[in-house]
Amino acid sequence: MSEVDMAVIKPEMMKSYIWLQTADGSIQQVEQEVAMFCPMICHEVIQKGMGSSKNYAISLPQRVNPAMLSLILDYCRFHQVPGRSNKERKSFDEKFIRMDTKRLCELTSAADSLQLKPLVDLTSRALARIIEGKSPEEIREIFHLPDDLTEEEKLEPLKNTTDDPRIRLLNRLYAKKRKELKERQKLKNIEVEEERVDDRSVDDLLSFINGDNGDSKGIKNSKSKKKNRRRKDQQKNTSANEAIKNHNKEPNGLNQVCHSAEVGQKVRAGVGATSNLHDVKDDIFDNKNELDDGDIDDEIDPALKEKIDREVEDFARRLNSDWPERMQEILSFGHERKPVHFSLNGNGSLRRYANSEQR
Amino acid sequence: MIGEAKVGNEDLNLCFEKLMMVAAGNSEGVKMNGVGITEWKDIPVELLLRIVSLLDDQTAIVASSVCSGWRDAICLGLTQLCLSWCRKNMNNLVLSLAPKFTRLQTLILRQENPQLEDNAVETISKFCHDLQDLDLSKSFKLSDRSLYALAHGCPNLKKLNISGCTSFSDEALAYLTNFCRKLKILNLCGCVKAATDHALQAIGRNCNMLQSLNLGWCDNVGDLGVMSLAYGCHDLRCLDLCGCVRITDDSVIALANECLHLRSLGLYYCRNITDRAMYSLAHSRVKNKGLTWESSMKGRYEDDGLKSLNISQCTALTPSAVQALCDTFPALHTCSGRHSLVMSGCLNLTSVHCACAVQAHRTFNTIFHTAH
Numbered sequence: 001m002s003e004v005d006m007a008v009i010k011p012e013m014m015k016s017y018i019w020l021q022t023a024d025g026s027i028q029q030v031e032q033e034v035a036m037f038c039p040m041i042c043h044e045v046i047q048k049g050m051g052s053s054k055n056y057a058i059s060l061p062q063r064v065n066p067a068m069l070s071l072i073l074d075y076c077r078f079h080q081v082p083g084r085s086n087k088e089r090k091s092f093d094e095k096f097i098r099m100d101t102k103r104l105c106e107l108t109s110a111a112d113s114l115q116l117k118p119l120v121d122l123t124s125r126a127l128a129r130i131i132e133g134k135s136p137e138e139i140r141e142i143f144h145l146p147d148d149l150t151e152e153e154k155l156e157p158l159k160n161t162t163d164d165p166r167i168r169l170l171n172r173l174y175a176k177k178r179k180e181l182k183e184r185q186k187l188k189n190i191e192v193e194e195e196r197v198d199d200r201s202v203d204d205l206l207s208f209i210n211g212d213n214g215d216s217k218g219i220k221n222s223k224s225k226k227k228n229r230r231r232k233d234q235q236k237n238t239s240a241n242e243a244i245k246n247h248n249k250e251p252n253g254l255n256q257v258c259h260s261a262e263v264g265q266k267v268r269a270g271v272g273a274t275s276n277l278h279d280v281k282d283d284i285f286d287n288k289n290e291l292d293d294g295d296i297d298d299e300i301d302p303a304l305k306e307k308i309d310r311e312v313e314d315f316a317r318r319l320n321s322d323w324p325e326r327m328q329e330i331l332s333f334g335h336e337r338k339p340v341h342f343s344l345n346g347n348g349s350l351r352r353y354a355n356s357e358q359r
Numbered sequence: 360m361i362g363e364a365k366v367g368n369e370d371l372n373l374c375f376e377k378l379m380m381v382a383a384g385n386s387e388g389v390k391m392n393g394v395g396i397t398e399w400k401d402i403p404v405e406l407l408l409r410i411v412s413l414l415d416d417q418t419a420i421v422a423s424s425v426c427s428g429w430r431d432a433i434c435l436g437l438t439q440l441c442l443s444w445c446r447k448n449m450n451n452l453v454l455s456l457a458p459k460f461t462r463l464q465t466l467i468l469r470q471e472n473p474q475l476e477d478n479a480v481e482t483i484s485k486f487c488h489d490l491q492d493l494d495l496s497k498s499f500k501l502s503d504r505s506l507y508a509l510a511h512g513c514p515n516l517k518k519l520n521i522s523g524c525t526s527f528s529d530e531a532l533a534y535l536t537n538f539c540r541k542l543k544i545l546n547l548c549g550c551v552k553a554a555t556d557h558a559l560q561a562i563g564r565n566c567n568m569l570q571s572l573n574l575g576w577c578d579n580v581g582d583l584g585v586m587s588l589a590y591g592c593h594d595l596r597c598l599d600l601c602g603c604v605r606i607t608d609d610s611v612i613a614l615a616n617e618c619l620h621l622r623s624l625g626l627y628y629c630r631n632i633t634d635r636a637m638y639s640l641a642h643s644r645v646k647n648k649g650l651t652w653e654s655s656m657k658g659r660y661e662d663d664g665l666k667s668l669n670i671s672q673c674t675a676l677t678p679s680a681v682q683a684l685c686d687t688f689p690a691l692h693t694c695s696g697r698h699s700l701v702m703s704g705c706l707n708l709t710s711v712h713c714a715c716a717v718q719a720h721r722t723f724n725t726i727f728h729t730a731h
Contacts, residue, residue: 105402108406124406127410128414131418131422133418136422148427149426
């Protein structure tokens with residue numbers, strides 16, 4: 001008698017089935033060897049004698065819905081066959097976990113409740129790969145998690161893990177993008193953007209001068225003082241900011257750092273970042289009073305940010321009109337009293353020269 | 360890195376696809392208040408922690424600031440953390456993370472460039488009382504304040520690495536050992552001020568479970584200290600006295616007699632060591648063979664006794680003594696495969712060979728002869 005004949009005559013003896021019931025009430029029967037691959041089902045069958053008929057179907061945990069069950073059974077069906085090579089199994093696994101994140105989460109959860117360790121490992125690793133390198137906001141988006149931490153709680157780790165250039169870059173891109181949008185709305189001049197770069201250095205310069213003479217010399221005292229107060233907290237940041245802004249005007253540097261996918265979208269914002277950014281930004285974060293720095297921090301009160309941005313724009317516009325004359329004024333005044341000399345760089349920003357280095 | 364990015368790309372595409380579907384009004388929906396099964400925030404803590412354990416440290420830190428559920432899970436479950444990847448902000452990072460990750464058992468803060476300051480270690484001591492393994496190597500900026508803080512806050516320390524922390528004093532170290540009595544592994548490599556005889560006496564008194572001690576380049580270490588150590592820490596298995604130039608035979612003899620589980624001994628540059636030390640080591644083995652009946656009964660003769668010995672630059676040694684040692688401890692090898700008896704710079708010891716080297720030599724000679 002051939003095997004096929006045997007199968008026809010006594011099907012029940014050739015193959016046995018186990019009855020499973022999912023939380024929604026639906027019952028199905030599954031080949032025994034496939035179902036027994038799951039430790040939880042195995043336990044139910046052996047220790048409790050369940051699953052032999054429809055009336056005694058094994059109740060599966062709540063986390064296993066019919067869709068997930070079918071996926072899990074596919075997995076079991078493949079892997080319970082002893083003859084497969086490691087390569088085959090690996091290849092199957094790789095294809096198996098290609099699904100959207102939501103299903104992957106459900107699958108992990110379901111596999112865990114059935115104690116199917118190999119599948120839990122596989123799905124966990126896949127989820128870990130998804131999470132790696134993402135910012136908290138992105139992770140929340142992907143997994144539909146509530147945004148229920150206070151600003152303070154959220155801020156700290158992100159700010160402090162600034163050693164990761166990608167996270168730092170993300171923060172910078174958010175801030176930069178917001179700023180750019182505002183700029184484009186109000187000032188349609190690229191020139192003004194460059195002026196804004198010089199703002200910082202001018203502030204630096206002005207605060208230095210104002211601090212020593214207390215004279216306005218045609219410069220808005222109130223604005224400078226306001227910026228002075230802010231700048232006092234971040235004196236060491238200003239030169240760093242300047243450097244960053246200069247770097248930001250070079251989009252080519254971006255490619256070196258931003259090859260990772262999660263910033264792929266933001267690349268189009270045209271912001272440049274080189275590896276120098278690394279060290280420069282570290283200096284900024286050394287200072288704990290980072291909340292005042294509107295450039296780096298993307299989480300400060302938006303209203304306040306608006307106000308500051310508008311002030312900066314006003315100031316920039318004022319400067320823009322009579323910049324060369326102002327510069328002469330400042331230079332000539334400075335030349336008389338101060339030992340430090342200022343001279344213009346090629347791109348319009350200021351640099352200090354020590355007395356000995358005067359050009 | 361590129362490979363990772365590629366995977367990220369795929370997943371990111373899937374995520375965007377999914378979001379697009381949702382935006383198009385898919386009924387499955389992005390519900391924040393959905394039914395139990397599909398809500399990821401209801402994931403069991405163990406499962407989330409399993410996934411977090413697969414993440415690199417930076418991502419794990421980021422994950423702890425995603426939402427309150429993840430924060431609580433990670434803060435309760437994270438037991439190991441390494442911050443050595445920090446280049447500039449390690450201090451601030453520790454200050455903000457230590458109060459959260461109170462269940463930490465292993466904390467690696469080895470620095471490429473010195474960043475860590477006393478206030479960070481004080482914070483760790485204040486919050487992470489379960490700490491068992493702490494690596495503070497190359498923390499040049501730390502002062503004794505840190506040691507005092509650790510003494511009070513982390514009594515469960517089993518493994519402590521303060522190599523390269525040159526500012527620590529021996530008083531502070533002695534104070535620490537009085538509180539951290541469970542120390543098993545202690546690395547004081549380069550701690551010249553801290554590793555003195557006074558400190559070693561304290562260690563010998565207090566840390567009786569000590570198994571591994573690294574005193575590399577601590578040139579203030581003398582016989583008194585090492586002998587106190589030997590008398591106090593009978594379970595000592597690995598001792599590195601590399602560069603401890605004041606050591607004489609008395610130290611090694613004490614170690615040989617008291618520390619019967621000694622497996623690894625480093626005497627690099629200990630110029631005062633003579634054959635007496637070698638013979639004492641060999642002799643103690645013979646003497647104690649009867650005492651270690653358990654291992655010899657199980658036939659694991661090689662497992663017992665010295666496995667690794669570094670006598671480089673110990674130029675006072677003679678071949679006969681070292682050969683005797685090599686014969687007594689079969690685990691000491693001079694053959695290229697398992698080089699565990701290191702004698703660099705000892706030009707008069709070139710004739711010393713382990714048993715397998717001799718065997719190979721003999722085989723070679725036999726072949727050579729039969730060829731004729």
